[in-house]
Amino acid sequence: MKRCVQRVLHIGHNIVNNHLTFTIDTLKDMHADVISSIDVFRGETTIILESKGLLQVCKTLRYDSQLDYNLLVDIVSKDCYPEEPRFSLSYILHALDKNARFRICINLSDENPEVDSVTECWKSAEWPEREAFDLMGISFVGHPDLRRILMPADWDGHPLRKDYPLGYEEVQFSFNWKEIDEKKDYAEE
Numbered sequence: 001m002k003r004c005v006q007r008v009l010h011i012g013h014n015i016v017n018n019h020l021t022f023t024i025d026t027l028k029d030m031h032a033d034v035i036s037s038i039d040v041f042r043g044e045t046t047i048i049l050e051s052k053g054l055l056q057v058c059k060t061l062r063y064d065s066q067l068d069y070n071l072l073v074d075i076v077s078k079d080c081y082p083e084e085p086r087f088s089l090s091y092i093l094h095a096l097d098k099n100a101r102f103r104i105c106i107n108l109s110d111e112n113p114e115v116d117s118v119t120e121c122w123k124s125a126e127w128p129e130r131e132a133f134d135l136m137g138i139s140f141v142g143h144p145d146l147r148r149i150l151m152p153a154d155w156d157g158h159p160l161r162k163d164y165p166l167g168y169e170e171v172q173f174s175f176n177w178k179e180i181d182e183k184k185d186y187a188e189e
Helices: 002-034 051-063 123-136 177-183
Strands: 035-041 044-049 071-079 087-095 100-108 114-116 139-141
Touching: 002 035, 002 044, 002 051, 002 100, 044 051, 051 087, 051 100, 051 114, 071 123, 100 114, 123 139
Parallel strands: 044 100, 114 139
Antiparallel strands: 035 044, 071 087, 087 100
């Protein structure tokens, strides 16, 4: 029994690898001008794109019947401050019929963190794009309802940015414990 299970898993792994290889070859043929690099790390394939080509690549992945990446699993935003490009967006895609998954990554500058919305390819992009807009300040051109989703409408700034002020009270660590403790109201009593 164990041998049969191993064989099925091995065959399934080959199908996934074949589909990922086919996907990468197709994207290289059709969109080589916007692909910066392709990385494979611990079995996860990542295609790094220039932001201007994101929507066209996503349309190919979604609507090409041989690729058929019909599920956008998530969109993840990352602030790399103080490095430039400052922001990174990762789109995790899944082809359900082939059980193949990979990631698209784009980088955005601090000056104008803006990219095309992929909501026309996957409706599931609406809320993650709104979350990235609300918490990181990344704008998605063509989004049908780009407004705050977690913070109040009148909130200033984007709280997940690394340069967002923590508040009016200094953070107390072991190295500055005494200094901060002396500044607190109860220290004056």
